[in-house]
Amino acid sequence: MDKEITKWMPTELKKQVQALRETDAFKEGSEQDRKNKTTGPKARTLHIARSISASQWARRLANNSSLDMTFDIPEAQASQAGTEVDDDELFLQAVGGKNKKGIVYGLGTESEAYYPRSGRRSSPSSSYTPSVVSQMETRLKKSEAELQAMREELRAIREEQRQQRELIASLLAWLEGPSSSHSLPPPS
Structure with missing residues (x-):
């Protein structure tokens, strides 16, 4: 040194x-x-x-399922009132809004990705903030998992119905059989 x-x-x-x-x-x-x-x-x-940058943090936090990226108290109040809360707007409110240069405290040059300046058109690829995109990706993954579980359940139900139809058919055949002294059908 x-x-x-x-x-x-x-x-x-x-x-x-x-x-x-x-x-x-x-x-x-x-x-x-x-x-x-x-x-x-x-x-x-x-x-x-x-x-690391704010957008990199958003990506990492979105992939960490043990973390909840929401501000709980206002969101809980809004859910009780039956309204939706925008997490980005809560953050903007918590840090005191944009400064004179249009920069949001804590985001630096990434501010425009989250809060575009008025009067400027954003490109289609940046029309959603990283947190919105990550929330949508999380919801999509959850929906896909639920859909897969429902498909598996439907397959199991169909298989059970097929087995029940076979059992009913064998019982009907046994009842309509030529023998008058009905003995129990063999177990299936």
Whole structure:
């Protein structure tokens, strides 16, 4: 560690920082940050310090089924009142809206993906916010799973009906048979 840069730092703290910098996790993260700043067409615009963009967070959270991405209290109140609540509008309200430049606190340059500026036309591919898309994808997956379960249940019911028809047919054949002393039919 550079002594000029850290001369203000207490000795014990310097040792702790030096120990942290020598860990494998720190070195791996530092190497990734270095690559993010210097490679590819988006060099210097990528996030560093192991941070990710708001849209990347939305994608990751949408794929994590153990997390609920909604603001529970207003949504619960709205569900009791019988109205729908837009999660994006709740967020906008919670952070105090857009600033003078049209930026939403916490979203940075991703603000326009969630809250397009008025007077601008958005392209069809960006007409839905990432959270809306992820919610729609989650609902679609759930509906597909329910449909598959219903199909399996229908197959089982049809098979049971087929077996019952066969049993009824064999019982009718037995009852209408030539023998007058009816013995029990063989078990099927």
